[in-house]
Every structure is written in structure tokens, then in C-alpha cells.
Amino acid sequence: xxxxxxxxxxxxxxxxxxxxxxxxxxxxxxxxxxxxGSIDVKSDLRDLxxxxxxxxxxxxxxxxxxxxxxxxSGWILWTFSTRESECxxxxxxxxxxxxxx
Numbered sequence: 001x002x003x004x005x006x007x008x009x010x011x012x013x014x015x016x017x018x019x020x021x022x023x024x025x026x027x028x029x030x031x032x033x034x035x036x037g038s039i040d041v042k043s044d045l046r047d048l049x050x051x052x053x054x055x056x057x058x059x060x061x062x063x064x065x066x067x068x069x070x071x072x073s074g075w076i077l078w079t080f081s082t083r084e085s086e087c088x089x090x091x092x093x094x095x096x097x098x099x100x101x
Contacts, residue, residue, distance in 0.1 A: 012034040012035060012036045013036060015032075015034060015039045015040075016039065016040055016041075016042050016045055017032050017039045017040065017041045017042065018041075018042055018044070018045045018052070018054055019041055019054055020054055020055075020056060042054075044060050051064060065099060065100065066100075068099055069096050069099045069100050072095055072096050072099065073092075073096055076088070076091050076092070076095065076096070
């Protein structure tokens with residue numbers, strides 16, 4: 001059964017393509033289309049919380065996660081005046097470390 005038979009429609013305006021692989025001829029000369037037009041090709045995509053680049057590396061994902069953890073660490077130090085190690089360690093473990101893991 002097709003998706004139209006089940007009354008389920010895709011939001012084609014949200015489609016994105018990531019070209020991955022070593023065959024540059026195929027990557028440069030292929031287009032993907034929907035009923036609304038061609039699908040945008042991106043150099044990196046985020047899916048299920050993971051960012052991957054067209055070269056297959058996760059450098060952007062790692063950068064985004066570490067930047068988020070750095071900002072959250074700064075927010076903790078800015079917001080809480082205490083410097084007691086037990087309190088800071090609890091905040092670190094519950095807020096920052098969960099992002100890094």
C-alpha cells in the first residue's frame with residue numbers, strides 16, 4: 001500500500017539530501033525531486049540529534065555538543081554564587097555531563 005492509500009502525506013518542504021561517498025560524478029550530477037520540486041542538498045544534516053557531514057565526519061556534532069556544554073558551564077558559574085565543590089559537582093553531573101555523554 002502506498003502512503004496516499006493510508007491517507008499519510010509527507011511534508012516534502014522539509015526534505016533534505018546529504019550526498020555521501022567517493023563517487024563525485026554521481027554526487028555532482030544527480031538531483032532528487034519531489035512533487036514540489038528538487039530536494040535541497042546540504043553539506044551537513046542533523047537527524048535524531050546527531051549531526052553528520054557529507055564527508056562522514058562528526059566534527060560539527062562534537063563542536064556543537066562541546067560548545068553547548070561550555071556555555072552551560074559558564075551559565076552555572078554566572079548564576080550560582082556558591083563555589084562549594086559538592087554543589088558545583090552536583091550541577092556539573094546533572095546538567096553538563098549529561099550533554100557530554
